[in-house]
Amino acid sequence: MGEASAVVEQLDMLGHATGVEVEQSSPDEGEKIAEPFDPDDIDVVTRSMTVDLLLSRTESEMIDLQPDFQRRWGVWDARRQSRLIESLLLRIPLPVLYAAEDEDERWEIVDGIQRLSTIARFIKPQIIGGQPLTLTGLEYLHDYEGKDFEGLSSRLKMRLRETELIIHLIRKGTPPEVKFNIFARINTGGMALSAQELRHAITPGKARDLLQTWASLPSFIHATDGSVRPIRMDDRELVLRFAAFYMLGLESYKQPDMDGFLITAMKAINETDETALSVMQFNFVSAMETASKIFGHDAFRKRFEKDAARLPINKAVFEALSVSLARLTHAQLATLEQRAEALRHGFMALCHDRSFESAISQGTGDIRKVNRRFSAISDLIAGVLADA
Template sequence: MSADPNIKGVGLVEEVFHGEQTGVEIEQNDSTASQIADPWDPEKIRVSTKNFSLRNILDMIDSEDLDLAPDFQRNRVWKARQKSRLVESLLLQIPLPAFYFAEDDDGLLRVVDGLQRLSTIHGFVRGKEFRLADLEYLNQEQGKRFGDLSPSLQRRLHNAQIVAHVIDPTTPSEVKYDIFKRINTGGEPLNSMEIRHCMSRSRSRTFLKRCTSSEIFHKATGGVLRDHVRMHDRESALRFLAFRMLDDIEQYDSVGSLERLLDEAVTKIDDPTRVSDSELDRLFRDFERSMQKGYTLFGKHAFRKWPTTSNYRSPINRALLESWCVALVDVDEVFLTQHRDRIVTGARKAMTNDYLYINAISSSTGDPARVNRRFAVARKLLEPAQ
C-alpha cells in the first residue's frame, strides 16, 4: 500500500522495514529531534570495562541479573546462518566485539548493545533453539545442538571471555540513551522506542504489552500495530499514557521534548511508588475507552489522515492517535454519537486546509507549539456546538 497521490498537501510517507510496509506513517522530524534537549556534562559519564566468562553471562541471564529485554520483536531478524556463524566464531576462539551493559541502582544489568548476540548464544547453549548449519570451517559440527558437541567444545564455549563496558547507575538516563544511540552496532539501527524497551524495567514493558494486546486497540488501528516489528504499537500506547499523566497539556512546554516525556513516563510506570497498581488499572481502562471512542468517531479511518479530498485509508499517524485519544477519553460517548458527523467533518477539514494542523501531525511532532496545536484542534472540535 502506497500513499495516495490524490491527497495533496497532507504529506503521507509510510515506513518500510526490510522491504515490507509497516502500516505506520513516518514522522518527518528534524535531525535534532532525537538529540538531548539540554547539553549534558561529559564528566557525568561513568563507564567501566569488565571481563566475564560466557558461563558467567549465561548464569546471570538465567538468574535475571542480566536482562535481555524479553518480547523484543527485532530478535527475530537474525537468520539461522548468522546465528550458527556466531557460535562458530566462539568455537574457533575468535573474540567477539565488546558488549555494553547498563547497571541499575539495585545491581541489575541491562543489555545496551549485543542483545541479539547474547540471545543467540543463550538460545543455543540453554534453550536448544537451533542446530548449527551452514558453517564455514567446522563442517564436522554441522547439524549439532549444544548437547551434541564434544565436552572440549562445550568447555570452550563456556570459558569464552566476554568484554563488556558497563554504564554506571550514576550516569543520567538521558546520557545512557545517547550512549546507546552512538554505540548501537546492530545491522538495522534501533529506534527510540526499541532503545527505551531495552533499557526499561519489566513493569512498564508488561503494562505496555497489556495495552497493546487489547482487542479494541487492534480494532481501532485496523490490526496493523499487532506485535509491530518496530514497536510502534508500544510507542503509540506510551504516547497516550505520557500525555494522559500530565495534569495539563501546558506542562509539556517545560518537559523539553517528546522523547524526554516518554522517557519520564516509562520511569514513572516502572516505579510503583509513583504509579500504583490501581493507577495502572485506571490508565488501562482510559486507554481502552479512548480507543473505543476513536473508533466510534472515525471507524476504519481512526488515527489516520483523512482529508476531504480522498477516502483513501492512510497509514496510522501516531500524532493523531495520541492527541485524539487524550482528547476523547473523558468525552461522553452518547455526545460523540449525536455529534459524530459535525466532529468528523471538522477534523477532515482541518486535515485538508489547516496547514498549521497538518504540520503539527506530520513533522517535528515533538515541538511544543505543534503539540499544543494538535491537542487544541481536537479539544475544540469536541466542544458542544454554539
C-alpha cells in the first residue's frame, strides 16, 4: 500500500478555492521544452504606442480589453486603479505589455489587461462598458483626489493621452505552441494567467465556445457537484482534457508536454465537423451521467477511506475516468451502474496503490504516468464488467 500524498486545493487570484486539486510538478517540470522548436518561428515585434492610439484600436475592436478570461477589470479595486493613473500623471513608466495577434490582426492582451482596462475606464469608460473611475487613495497628488478625467486640466488630459506604452506583440505567424511557451515564461505577475487562460488567448476558433458550452452542461455541473469555479477556466480545462484524449487518443501523447497536447486538441476541435462534435458531446454527457450515478458527490476525486473528508476534483482522474466511460456502450454503462459498489471499492483500492497514486498526483504529464492511470482505470472497469 502506498501512502497518500498531501492534497492541496488550487486557489484563484483572490485566494478563493477553485474546487480543483493542484497538480504537483516534478522538480524539473516546466524548465524543459518537450520538443524543441525552430527559433525562426518566433516572430515578436516591439511597438511604442500612445494611450490615444491604444484606446482608438480598442474602440474599433482591434484590441480586446474584456477577453473571456473571467478576469474582468474589476479585479483591481478603485484605489489600485487610481494609483496607476497617478503613476501616469507623474510620468512613471509602466511595465511592458504583451499581446498575441490573431489571423485578423486583432490583439489579445495577455499581460497588462488590468493596466489597459484601468486607463480605458478613466479616460474613455464607454468603450469597456464600465463606470467612470474617480481617483481615490492617491499617494502624492492629493489635489486630484475625487476627480475624474473631466476634472483634470487640459494639460494633464493631454499628458495622459500622449503617454507611450511599450507592447511586445507576438505576431500571427508564430505557432500556438511557441506562443504558449513565450507567454508561460513571462507570465509571472501577481495575477498571472492560468495555463487554460493562456491556451484560450492564443488559440482562437470554435473550440473556445465549445469548451464554455460543455462546461455549462447540467451533466458536467452535476458530475462535478458544482464545485469547480469557472474564474480561472478550470472547468474548461477539464472539458479540454477529456476532448484531447478522446479525439487524439492516448497513443498520440508522445511527448511529456500536456500543455502542447491540449493546444493541439483545441486546434483539432476547430477543424472537426459539427456532426463528429455532436457525437463526442453525447458520449461526454453519458460519461458525466454515469460517473454521477456511480460515485455521487465523490466523482473524479481521490478516495482513500469510505468516510474520509471529500477531496477536490483531480484533473488526472477526470481525464482518465471520463474518457474510459465515454468509450463504453450503453449496455456496458448500465452494467457498471448496477455494479457501482464494486467499481467504487476498486477505485479506492487503486488510490492506495503507490504507482497509481503517483500517476494522478505528481508530474502528471509524464508519459509513463499518463499511460499508467489510463490503463489502471481501464483495467478496473474491464474487471468489473467481466465479473458481472
